[in-house]
Amino acid sequence: MGPGxxxxxxxxxxxxxxxxxxxxxxxxxxxxxxxxxxxxLGVVSSTESVIFVRAVKRSLAPWQINDGDxxxxxxxxxxxxADSIAQNVF
Amino acid sequence: xxSNYLRFFASLLACAAPPALADSFQLSSTMTLRPGAPxxxxxxxxxxxxxxxxxxxxxxxxxxxxxLWQTDSDAVPTYVDVDSIELDLSTKHLIIHxxxxxxxxxxxxxxxxxxxxxxxxxxxAIPQVFSYAPRKGAGSGGKKVTLLAPVGSSDQPDLLxxxxxxxxxxxxxxxxxxxxxxxxxxxxxxxxxxxxxxxxASEVWINQGAQPPNNRTRFDPDSIRAGLSLWRVDPIESGxxxxxxxxxxxxxxxxxxxxxxxxxxxGFLTTLVLRRxxxxxxxxxxxxxxxxxxxxxxxxxxxxxxxxxxxxxxYGGIFRGxxxxxxxxxxxxxxxTSNVFAITGSYRVRLPATDExxxxxxxxxxxxxxxxxARHWLEVDITYSPWQWKYxxxxxxxxxxxxxxxxxxxxxxxxxxxxxxAKQNNKQALPGQ
Numbered sequence: 132m133g134p135g136x137x138x139x140x141x142x143x144x145x146x147x148x149x150x151x152x153x154x155x156x157x158x159x160x161x162x163x164x165x166x167x168x169x170x171x172l173g174v175v176s177s178t179e180s181v182i183f184v185r186a187v188k189r190s191l192a193p194w195q196i197n198d199g200d201x202x203x204x205x206x207x208x209x210x211x212x213a214d215s216i217a218q219n220v221f
Numbered sequence: 222x223x224s225n226y227l228r229f230f231a232s233l234l235a236c237a238a239p240p241a242l243a244d245s246f247q248l249s250s251t252m253t254l255r256p257g258a259p260x261x262x263x264x265x266x267x268x269x270x271x272x273x274x275x276x277x278x279x280x281x282x283x284x285x286x287x288x289l290w291q292t293d294s295d296a297v298p299t300y301v302d303v304d305s306i307e308l309d310l311s312t313k314h315l316i317i318h319x320x321x322x323x324x325x326x327x328x329x330x331x332x333x334x335x336x337x338x339x340x341x342x343x344x345x346a347i348p349q350v351f352s353y354a355p356r357k358g359a360g361s362g363g364k365k366v367t368l369l370a371p372v373g374s375s376d377q378p379d380l381l382x383x384x385x386x387x388x389x390x391x392x393x394x395x396x397x398x399x400x401x402x403x404x405x406x407x408x409x410x411x412x413x414x415x416x417x418x419x420x421x422a423s424e425v426w427i428n429q430g431a432q433p434p435n436n437r438t439r440f441d442p443d444s445i446r447a448g449l450s451l452w453r454v455d456p457i458e459s460g461x462x463x464x465x466x467x468x469x470x471x472x473x474x475x476x477x478x479x480x481x482x483x484x485x486x487x488g489f490l491t492t493l494v495l496r497r498x499x500x501x502x503x504x505x506x507x508x509x510x511x512x513x514x515x516x517x518x519x520x521x522x523x524x525x526x527x528x529x530x531x532x533x534x535x536y537g538g539i540f541r542g543x544x545x546x547x548x549x550x551x552x553x554x555x556x557x558t559s560n561v562f563a564i565t566g567s568y569r570v571r572l573p574a575t576d577e578x579x580x581x582x583x584x585x586x587x588x589x590x591x592x593x594x595a596r597h598w599l600e601v602d603i604t605y606s607p608w609q610w611k612y613x614x615x616x617x618x619x620x621x622x623x624x625x626x627x628x629x630x631x632x633x634x635x636x637x638x639x640x641x642x643a644k645q646n647n648k649q650a651l652p653g654q
Contacts, residue, residue, distance in 0.1 A: 138257035138328075141264055141312040151456075153463045153496040165249075165268040165313045170553065173463075175505045178494055182464030186456040194256065200356075205553070210313055214266055217253035219356055 136193055139220060144213035151186035153179055158209065169212060170205035180204060187216070194220040246272035248280075248315060248338065252351035254330045261301075261329030263288065263317040263336055265351050271310050279344050280315060281306045288319050291333040294354070298335070299323045331355050397636055398427040399618075403468075405452045416453045422468065423447035446625070448473015448486070464494045475517075475626040480526050484539055484626045486517035492547070506550045513543040515571070519626070526580060526627075531589045538575050545569035545598075563604050571596040571625070580629040598622035604640060616640035 137143075149158045153173030158164075174183050180203045187201055200219035202212045246269040255262040272280060279285060283306055289298040301321040308315055317336060325332050334353040340346040405420030406412050412419050424446045451469040458464070468490045475484040490513035497507055522533040551563035572595055579590040599621045606614035617637050623630045 136257045138255055138259075140255060141309055141314040141316070145312045151458075160311075163313070164311075165266070173497060175497070175507065175553070176549075178466065178492075178509070179463065181454045181466070182456045182494055185454055185464070186458055189456060210266055210268075211251075213312070214251050214253055217256055217264065218251075220256050221356070 139191075139194065139217060141213060141217070144216045145209060147187055147190045147216065148209050148212045151183050151190060153183075162209075164209040164213065167209050168205065169203065169207050169209070172209070174203070174205050176205070191216065191220060196220050245269050246276065248349055248351070250351065252334070252336060252353045254328055254334065254353060256328060256330060258328045260324055260327075261290070261319055261334070263319065263334060263351075263353070265315045265317070265336065267308075267313045267315055272308075276344065276346070277308060279341055279346075280308065280338070282341075285339055285341060286317060287337040287339070288317060289335050290325060290329060291335075292325075294333050296333075396427070397638075398425070400425040403450070403452075405450075416455075417451040417469070418453065420450050420452055421447075422450045422470065422473075445476040445478070446473065446486075461495050462493060463496045466492045466494070468492075470515075477627050477629075480523040480627060482522045482626045483520045484517050485520055486515055486539070488515035488517075488543075489513050490543060503553050504551070505553065507548055509547040511543070511545050511547065511569070515539070515541045515543060515625075522578070522627075526587050526589060529587045529589070531578075533578055533589075533591065535576055535591060536578060539577065540574040541577075542572040542574070543569060544572070563602075565602045565604070567598075567600045569598045569622075571598075577625075578627050579623065580627055582629070596623050596625075596628050598624055602640075612641060614640045614642070 145164055148169075149155045149172065152158075152169060155172060157172055158167055169180075169183065174180055184198050184201050184203050187203075188196060188198075196216060196219050200215060202215040247267060249266040249268055251266040253264045255264060271277070283303040286303045286306065287300065288303050289300045291298050301319040301324055304318040304320045306315065306317050332355065336351040338346075338349045338351075340348065401424045403420065403422040405418040449471045450473075451471065452466065454464065454466050456464040470486065470488050470490075473486050475486055476482070490511055493510045493512075495508055495510070497505070500506055517539045519533075519536045519539060522536050523531065524533075525531055545568045547565070547567045549563055549565045551565075573593045576591045576593060577596075579592060579594060579596065581588050581590075599619075601619040603617045604614045605616075615637075616639065617635070620631050620634050620636075
């Protein structure tokens with residue numbers, strides 16, 4: 132683990148994904164991360180996808196991830212996107 | 222027992238077992254290791270509702286789990302002790318804590334891991350094997366993506382070719398074509414700098430102003446714009462503003478062939494991406510305001526237009542403000558990968574600070590105005606793509622207004638045709654911040 136890099140729990144990865152979407156308020160305590168898609172949270176086009184990737188990268192610092200490694204298309208579920216963070220950060 | 226043997230054993234059982242119910246608790250095939258943990262922690266994604274109490278206790282029983290790791294996929298496996306298992310229902314993960322004298326250092330993400338769940342007798346579940354392979358290193362990239370993909374949801378296409386055909390008595394056929402391209406370097410390009418990706422942008426309109434009757438079939442570009450560009454993305458996440466994109470046109474040209482004219486131009490266009498809410502489960506609306514500046518110089522202009530002598534000798538320096546918006550009203554398909562139906566609108570108003578031509582042709586009479594009046598352009602497309610191959614769509618287009626360099630007025634034109642469009646996949650993979 133690098134200096135100042137806190138462990139990325141599934142909870143933290145999920146928080147970063149949800150908070151980086153345009154409409155994060157739609158994801159509530161009872162929402163199912165395996166069913167709610169990024170489209171449901173306002174990522175309805177590649178324009179929002181690109182900004183979503185940038186927002187996630189900003190929240191992840193000092194962890195880093197390659198843009199193409201982050202699952203960010205509208206049909207991606209919150210869980211898939213969060214797992215892609217855990218899988219690919221460096 | 223090697224990990225390969227475990228996988229073979231589990232796959233044999235899986236083939237003989239009935240499929241799991243879609244709405245029941247399931248372990249997915251995705252296993253990750255917790256980044257930055259002081260020692261390896263395995264995380265398996267789950268789906269479906271929480272398991273019944275009896276099943277939950279079986280999933281949490283460490284006697285039903287095996288875990289091992291290897292330095293390489295062909296290396297001798299090292300078994301580790303499974304200490305405890307927890308079910309995190311808020312993130313839908315099953316978390317396995319391991320220990321042992323032979324654990325790899327750190328979070329273990331540089332090694333290959335295998336976890337095996339063997340359900341006890343009486344449990345309605347099959348053995349499952351979960352694998353983790355380390356990523357190939359920083360900057361290696363993950364899954365391979367194709368260069369182009371179908372346009373989805375409210376995507377603006379990066380490549381577009383729209384053609385229409387009009388035939389009738391007393392007129393030669395009239396073809397109209399609209400080409401648009403904006404392609405940029407991907408994230409791993411060595412040409413990226415300071416968050417900007419270099420690329421190429423072009424837009425060509427052919428025969429947009431043609432009206433029947435037409436005495437000859439021709440392909441005369443009314444407006445050609447092409448040049449080298451830079452593109453960057455900035456997340457804002459403040460109030461209603463989610464982010465913005467900026468396209469800087471370094472050097473480019475505006476041309477028309479029918480009445481030869483050309484401008485050399487530079488400028489930028491910023492698109493504001495507003496937060497929006499869905500209208501329903503699949504319907505959505507977007508609004509992207511745009512603003513920018515265009516500046517340059519006229520290189521040549523015609524002496525006459527449609528047989529009418531014109532004096533454009535004062536047409537020289539060019540400086541314009543650009544305002545407008547792009548919007549979409551669409552219905553996404555059930556898997557959210559593309560649109561079933563979409564209405565897209567694009568409006569631009571160019572506000573010249575210096576005199577520029579404005580050409581209007583009414584009943585064959587052409588008038589030319591050299592002024593700073595606002596130049597509007599409105600384009601509305603209705604696109605319907607009933608096919609599986611989403612690159613092709615039926616299209617109805619409405620256009621009104623004028624485009625540089627000569628700003629010939631297109632007066633309320635409606636056309637129907639085929640649309641071939643795609644988006645650039647790795648455009649998402651722009652350089653880091």
